[in-house]
Amino acid sequence: MNTARAATTILLKEVRAEFRARELLNTTFIFALVVVVMFSFAFDPTAAESRRFGPGLLWIALLFAGSLMLQPSFAREHANDTLDALCLAPVSPFAILLGKILANVIFLGACEVLLLPIFAVFYNVALIPVIGRLVFVLALGTFGLAVTGTVFSAVAAQARMRELLLPLLLLPVLVPLLLAAVEATAGLLSDTPELQTTWIELLAGFDVMFFTVSWLLSDFLLQE
């Protein structure tokens, strides 16, 4: 089986499992929503302030939600030792990783679709005029988050306290992604919306680099 087909199979398996249980998406979306609401209580921003804080808040909510949501990605496979079975399959380890990364991109994307309208209403930001460019920024950020999160979820799955460990492994590494995504989003939500190429380049660079390294290291990551 070639890598693309194997990855698609894993992707469909993940989506099917999630569709049956529907625990990951519900929990993550509600968690992100709670962060958005709590932030409003903690800072009580005025209309002008909420536009200033908005992009940062959106990405903090997504990163926190992501670091919790990506944790079961590999930990779940440990419960019934299904990871061993997956690794025995005659496909490249990268295909397994890729399938899981893509599944996580879909799950995170679904959360964002649900979260964005609520965020726009709560924080009084006009998303419609910039929606195309915003989706582009979100896609770049989400992909980077999914790649690093999925790989580190495989690392954290080996350790004790893995639920707590994944955010710890993930968030400091995501500092460049957070900065770039927040600044790019802020550029879109400002009075004169523009796509800041420096930050887009940084986001894309982050994605390309981490995806390439994940591909190179996937053999080591998934050998039992």
Add this chain to the structure above:
Amino acid sequence: MIKRLIPAVAVGALMVFGGYAALFIAPDESTMHAIQRIFYFHAPSGMVALMAFTICFIANIGYLVGRKPYWDWLAVAAAEVGVAFNMVVLITGPIWAKPAWGIWWAWDARLTSTLVLWLLYISFLLLRDLIADPDRRSMFSAIYGIFLFLDVPLVYFSIRIWRTQHPQPVILGGSGRLDPTMYKVFDLCILALTAVMVMLIRQRYQLERARYEVEELRIEAERQISAVGQA
């Protein structure tokens, strides 16, 4: 014993000389005076920390390629020593900043990157603590270590652009031309601290090796005891 003592004494002497040079030989800086002398240890510590993290990265790759336990010993030794030097930077920075800037901490580009670097490698050490199986610990921390090191330039780069876009609360006095003696003392301090780093990594490496050997002996002893029990 003598063989182990000589390098330690040499490194100690180098440090004492470096300290003396920084405090008494280096000329007085015109605006900051005595407080500026902390730079002779502050900046070299930062450089040495980066060197240690580079050694850790090389050891991580070495482990993935060769799967030899000594690469893992080197990785943990370098990471711990790097974190220690990184902390020296984070502590001496505010000590200087308080009299010079009037505040302990500013979210200035360099301070912030150093702090993120510290957080990254603390996570690396935490991960190692939480994986019980030695082979898995070596393998998965090596993978994580490679990601960390590749993240470092991105961290520096992103924080630099982020900071130049925001108003800067404090600006370091323009570096301009430095007195040649200052350069010499500075280089001496880099040399001294690098020697300290090498010595510490060597010590920590030997400790890790001893731990590994004890663990091997323990496993072997348990195997023999259970073999006797079954017989």
